[in-house]
Amino acid sequence: MFGAAANRESRHDQENRWASFEAEAMPHAASLFRIAFWLTRHQAEAEDLVQETLMEALGSFHRFLPGTNCHAWLVSILYHRNSKRRRAANRLTLVSDSEERIAETIVFEAPTPQYVTDEDVLAALEHLPRTFQEVVILADIEDMSYKEIAAAIDIPVGTVMSRISRGRKLLRTELAAYARAHGFAGQRVSSID
Numbered sequence: 001m002f003g004a005a006a007n008r009e010s011r012h013d014q015e016n017r018w019a020s021f022e023a024e025a026m027p028h029a030a031s032l033f034r035i036a037f038w039l040t041r042h043q044a045e046a047e048d049l050v051q052e053t054l055m056e057a058l059g060s061f062h063r064f065l066p067g068t069n070c071h072a073w074l075v076s077i078l079y080h081r082n083s084k085r086r087r088a089a090n091r092l093t094l095v096s097d098s099e100e101r102i103a104e105t106i107v108f109e110a111p112t113p114q115y116v117t118d119e120d121v122l123a124a125l126e127h128l129p130r131t132f133q134e135v136v137i138l139a140d141i142e143d144m145s146y147k148e149i150a151a152a153i154d155i156p157v158g159t160v161m162s163r164i165s166r167g168r169k170l171l172r173t174e175l176a177a178y179a180r181a182h183g184f185a186g187q188r189v190s191s192i193d
Contacts, residue, residue, distance in 0.1 A: 021061045024070045025054065031071065031142055032078055038137055039082050049085065053078040072148035075138070079153050124174035132167030139164050 032053060036046035057064075057077050064073055125133055134153065138144045139160075146164070150157040 017061055018058075020066075021058050024064070024066070025057055025061070025074060028071045028074050029054070032074055035075060035078060035137065035142065036082070038133065039078075049078065049082055052081045056081060069148060071142075072144060072152060075142070075144065075148070075152040083154075120178060121171070121175065124171055124178060127174050128167055128170050132163055132170055135160055135163040136167040136171060140168075 029050065032050045033046055036049040036053075037043065040046045040049060053074060057074055060077075064070065125136065128136070135149055138149045138152065139146070144152070146157050146160045150160045153160075
């Protein structure tokens with residue numbers, strides 16, 4: 001009799017945990033997919049990464065503190081899962097010295113044309129080195145704070161700030177080049193900052 005009661009409590013606890021998880025975590029699935037797609041560049045891999053992330057999050061949901069930022073917590077898990085996948089595939093990507101040197105040499109901050117479409121910005125973003133892409137996406141598209149980004153991708157806040165600044169400069173330069181190439185150089189422009 002005691003075993004049946006304990007089993008019912010366990011099932012009830014599981015149902016409550018799932019309901020809480022569904023309310024807190026599942027609304028962030030689309031955002032997680034966008035980030036995963038940027039990381040993997042393949043739809044199937046991104047779907048798998050999101051599924052692994054949500055499964056791990058569900059398994060450790062008892063450690064999530066209600067009232068804290070669930071999105072940042074999930075992004076952190078996603079980045080850790082992606083790192084594990086990369087290490088397993090022996091494809092760990094690091095910032096190269098040349099990428100850092102390129103970012104440090106940029107002095108011209110070209111303003112972003114007003115008439116640039118979202119597709120143009122995404123295409124320009126594709127030309128940035130990967131390390132700058134990810135922080136710009138997390139900050140400017142996913143609206144994560146510097147501290148949340150630092151925790152999610154496991155780098156110091158100062159590095160996040162530096163990469164965002166450099167990434168935005170590179171993005172402005174790409175967009176200015178696009179504008180010149182398409183004959184928009186003489187039109188009025190505004191800054192994205």
